[in-house]
Amino acid sequence: xxxxxxxxxxxxxxxxxxxGIVRANDPILFKVSPEAIGIGAFYDGTTLSIKGVxxxxxxxxxxxxxxxxxxxxxxxxxxxxxxxxxxxxxxxESVPSAFLLATSRKFDDLLETRKDxxxxxxxxxxxxxxxxxxxxxxxxxxxxxxxxxxLKEKEGLYAETTGIRYAMxxxxxxxxxxxxxxxxxxxxxxxxxxxxxxxxxxxxxxxxQPLVVKLEGFPSxxxxxxxxxxxxxxxxxxxxxxxxxxxxxxxxxxxxGAH
Amino acid sequence: MTLPWNLYLPIAGNSVNILLVFGMGGIxxxxxxxxxxxxxxxxxxxxxxxxxxxxxxxxSDSNQIVGASTSGTIAHFRIGNVDIKMGLLLLVGGVIGxxxxxxxxxxxxxxxxxxxxxxxTYVLVLGFIGTYMFQESLxxxxxxxxxLSPRPKSKPSKYALLVxxxxxQMMFEKSGxxxxxxxPLFLGxxxxxxxxxxxxxxxxxxVPVMVYLLRMPMHVVxxxxxxxxxxxxxxxxxxxxxTNHTVDFVLxxxxxxxxxxxxxxxxxxxxxxxxxxxxxxxxxxxxLMMVKMLFDLLLPPDIKLAYMGGH
Numbered sequence: 369x370x371x372x373x374x375x376x377x378x379x380x381x382x383x384x385x386x387x388g389i390v391r392a393n394d395p396i397l398f399k400v401s402p403e404a405i406g407i408g409a410f411y412d413g414t415t416l417s418i419k420g421v422x423x424x425x426x427x428x429x430x431x432x433x434x435x436x437x438x439x440x441x442x443x444x445x446x447x448x449x450x451x452x453x454x455x456x457x458x459x460x461e462s463v464p465s466a467f468l469l470a471t472s473r474k475f476d477d478l479l480e481t482r483k484d485x486x487x488x489x490x491x492x493x494x495x496x497x498x499x500x501x502x503x504x505x506x507x508x509x510x511x512x513x514x515x516x517x518x519l520k521e522k523e524g525l526y527a528e529t530t531g532i533r534y535a536m537x538x539x540x541x542x543x544x545x546x547x548x549x550x551x552x553x554x555x556x557x558x559x560x561x562x563x564x565x566x567x568x569x570x571x572x573x574x575x576x577q578p579l580v581v582k583l584e585g586f587p588s589x590x591x592x593x594x595x596x597x598x599x600x601x602x603x604x605x606x607x608x609x610x611x612x613x614x615x616x617x618x619x620x621x622x623x624x625g626a627h
Numbered sequence: 628m629t630l631p632w633n634l635y636l637p638i639a640g641n642s643v644n645i646l647l648v649f650g651m652g653g654i655x656x657x658x659x660x661x662x663x664x665x666x667x668x669x670x671x672x673x674x675x676x677x678x679x680x681x682x683x684x685x686x687s688d689s690n691q692i693v694g695a696s697t698s699g700t701i702a703h704f705r706i707g708n709v710d711i712k713m714g715l716l717l718l719v720g721g722v723i724g725x726x727x728x729x730x731x732x733x734x735x736x737x738x739x740x741x742x743x744x745x746x747x748t749y750v751l752v753l754g755f756i757g758t759y760m761f762q763e764s765l766x767x768x769x770x771x772x773x774x775l776s777p778r779p780k781s782k783p784s785k786y787a788l789l790v791x792x793x794x795x796q797m798m799f800e801k802s803g804x805x806x807x808x809x810x811p812l813f814l815g816x817x818x819x820x821x822x823x824x825x826x827x828x829x830x831x832x833x834v835p836v837m838v839y840l841l842r843m844p845m846h847v848v849x850x851x852x853x854x855x856x857x858x859x860x861x862x863x864x865x866x867x868x869x870t871n872h873t874v875d876f877v878l879x880x881x882x883x884x885x886x887x888x889x890x891x892x893x894x895x896x897x898x899x900x901x902x903x904x905x906x907x908x909x910x911x912x913x914x915l916m917m918v919k920m921l922f923d924l925l926l927p928p929d930i931k932l933a934y935m936g937g938h
Binding site (some may be wrong): 442450451552 | 632633634635637639641642678690691693694695696697698699700701702705742746747832857861864865866867868869870872874875876877879880883884887888889890923924925926927928930931932933934935
């Protein structure tokens with residue numbers, strides 16, 4: 369089913385490129401491969417390939433976002449003026465599990481002179497943190513949001529890149545292509561890939577596709593055990609550890625005896 | 628950094644290099660085999676450094692310690708360094724103490740500033756134990772030539788007299804002495820309370836307690852400590868797996884293959900080291916850990932936010 373759909377889109381993209389009928393306001397058609405990401409035992413992240421067509425006078429902005437959730441955090445503060453410790457509890461509401469933005473040049477350049485008044489600004493990380501709700505409310509909101517973004521960026525979960533390349537510009541339309549790297553830290557779940565055509569800080573057209581990241585094979589089996597049969601999992605993990613320890617102990621004992 | 632093998636950890640939600648994790652396991656296992664400590668103090672921060680969430684790092688590490696301490700216990704048992712009787716009594720005490728400790732944390736948290744108290748106590752306890760051990764073993768090393776004559780013959784301390792008066796005296800062959808069973812039970816509980824409050828395995832406190840308060844020979848201390856750690860960590864692993872789902876078995880397995888090998892070499896090294904050398908090395912390690920904790924508390928953190936559940 370899915371493959372058939374992909375073939376049709378690919379063909380359509382091809383036809384559109386050939387006939388040069390991509391116009392503003394048409395939804396942007398693009399192709400993503402792989403369509404779904406399976407996390408197997410040796411998974412170490414992956415690279416997506418995103419290809420499509422957009423009007424020549426537009427820039428492409430690709431955004432990949434994970435599911436939104438509420439995250440519980442602790443703020444590190446000084447206690448008695450000397451020691452740094454995790455103190456105040458805070459919740460950050462409606463934050464995506466992962467956020468990846470790809471453009472062809474610096475995101476801020478696409479805003480041109482309109483800065484954060486440009487509709488395109490809404491697509492970026494600053495707008496995302498602007499929408500984030502922190503509870504309880506705090507006067508240090510801006511500082512905390514900045515720290516939050518830094519933490520997520522350090523973990524490789526939030527990123528802005530400039531990896532979009534253009535080709536075959538006919539004067540009416542051009543091909544775009546990007547290969548965003550998906551970190552192994554991107555959690556399993558549903559993602560949305562959005563492609564925007566932007567011009568002078570305005571959003572001209574948009575296209576959207578889902579992306580599923582899911583555990584497969586051994587990792588899937590293990591996670592299922594750990595989350596749904598915790599006690600048995602714990603006992604098994606302990607037993608296997610004991611057996612492995614015994615085994616090493618015995619092997620060493622024997623080899624010592626032989627020498 | 629460009630080593631080829633990567634393994635995905637489904638609970639930690641990240642991939643790691645097998646060889647790197649294996650190597651980390653080996654080094655920590657080595658320390659565990661030499662000193663009779665679980666090594667969680669070193670392993671957990673290392674795991675966090677390679678991108679494992681703190682809660683998963685701590686829980687998977689206790690799973691790993693089960694393997695390493697089994698391997699280490701066998702190695703020490705073979706040399707005759709495990710006092711099972713003493714170990715079991717300490718263990719019973721530890722379980723009692725651990726249960727009290729968990730309740731105590733709740734009370735402390737309700738009173739506020741518990742984390743501050745815990746950290747400060749931790750640093751002070753480590754500082755005290757480390758300095759005492761260091762001085763004592765340094766003196767012993769210096770006095771080595773005339774070792775047989777003056778020191779041990781000094782008059783019995785009040786502590787020793789008190790210990791002799793306690794009821795239910797029992798012979799501990801491996802530890803080479805008679806002792807009231809109340810002693811290991813009580814001291815085991817105290818360590819259990821401290822370990823529960825500080826959220827550590829307790830090897831670092833248990834080893835000095837056995838050396839100085841139970842007066843056990845250093846080599847037997849290490850073997851017995853490992854024997855006891857095995858059970859403590861098995862308990863922690865099952866608890867964590869049941870309530871928090873934070874045990875990553877893939878991670879633990881790679882670590883434990885490394886650490887159980889390391890523990891074997893550690894036990895051999897332990898045999899070749901003199902008791903005072905062991906003590907002074909352990910004391911240095913304890914002091915190093917204290918300094919690290921102190922720095923963590925004093926230096927401003929890079930990012931002033933952390934996920935709940937960490938630390």
